[in-house]
Amino acid sequence: MKVNPGAMGRATVKIAFLALVLFVIFGPLSSLAIWSVAEKWYWPYALPQQVGLFYWGRVLGSDLMRSLQLGFFIATAVTMLTLLCTVPVGYALARFDVLFKSVIMMLFLLPQAFPQLPVFANAAVLLYKFDLGATIPGVVLIHMVGSLVYAVWIMTAVFKSIPVEMEEAAINLGASRIKTFLTIALPLAVPGIVASSLLVFLYSLDEFTGTLLIGAPFVVTLPVFMYNASMGYELQVASITALLLMIPGMVLLVLLERYLKAEYLSMFGRI
Template sequence: MLKTHPVTRTVLWVVAALVSIWLVAPSLIVIPLSFTDKASLVFPPTGWSLRWYESFLTNPQWTAALGNSLLIAVLVAALATVLGLLAALGLRQMANKKVIAGLTFGLLAPMVVPGIVVAIGLYAVFLTLGLVGTLLGFVLAHTVLALPFTVVAITAGFAGFDARLELAAMSLGASRVTTFLRVTLPNIVPGMVSGALFAFVTSFDEVMLSLFIKSPYLNTLPVMMYSSVTRDTDPTLAAAATVILLITTVLVIAGLSLTGRKKRVTRAN
């Protein structure tokens, strides 16, 4: 391990802290804004009130959008994790590096292609198939964006897995299915959990694609927030943003805790 001079180490820590504050500060500003007693987004707040949370929780449009976002994100996380696992297994079984590279590029393309391009393409296809404004359409569209994250996370899980454990299990008489369920799967659960969390957050925060496929009968919270910005800027918007921040933070912390606990159990065994 490369040792650094104490002064250099201190400077690096300070730079890292400043960069972290710079990245996190814009997100944290919405929290005090959501408690303001004013009817506009003014920072810093001159008074405090819970009226905007009351406005958010008692407005059927906001609560329905929140429920839709949660439902879609859960379904996307489940579907993207299953598809990501199958894709990672397929890549793992291949020997041709050029084919692997080509397929990996295809699987990760939604991370590289501009979101507006993906949105236009999916909108044209979904319009033909009658999926615009439907729950299935939202789930399939968001899965396209979330799948690369699950593939990367699960592939990383396989990279840290000792394949000799599978050979040992099969040499003792276990079938391929039993070996996968009792040996392989438990060891890649941390990667699957990480992928599912990324998929959930990707879907829960998605705006661009949702704007194209939304309908008056099915809306998501980020789209409602975007529409609110175009109409007015009352602090209900900040309350909604704080709710999103709270949900994603709790989920990520819970997921990291479960993943860390699983890794410790696996090492202990």
């Protein structure tokens, strides 16, 4: 068999490039993975001198699981409340001539336009005034400041992407506005609602600044737990937390890729 030297050269470059990409993506992650099983690892050794699941056992037996549960609970609450607000608002913004529509959309974006820390710090003052500091409802509310932005924009785009003729056809066949919404617009928006929920859920699960400012010291979600762990220079615990935190994110992103349709994105410009 003859080997074409040109083709071999190209293949080598390709493989080298692929290796570089894999290194850039998985390099930092592999460091996390190694740290999570390193029981003893001192300079100048390239790899741990002693590996084991000691820290995994410690982490899984600690408050981490409680933080994980709490994070899921808060993220679920944030997602449901956000949907409850944004599905009707998104529909109204997509279908009706709402006065000052662009101003309303900008208002939702406003908290994102400023640095997060002062926004959350101000919100913290307000929430403490209403006795919501260091409580779960307080953390849910602060998460919603951010989640509403994604959700309103996505939901408006989702409803815009549903041809208005579908609803007109339903109305023409005798359905009322509400019936039309429930039987046509809402079922057709399900993939968009799922996509929006996943984004909001992930956002809430990973949210750190607001949770730390409002929730501490009683409401400790996983990112805050990780922060506390790394403050104590327990790199093993921080690594395990980070790895655990990545799992829901990865699962949800795979789902997101399935549900987030290109036509929603194309509608963003038309809102």
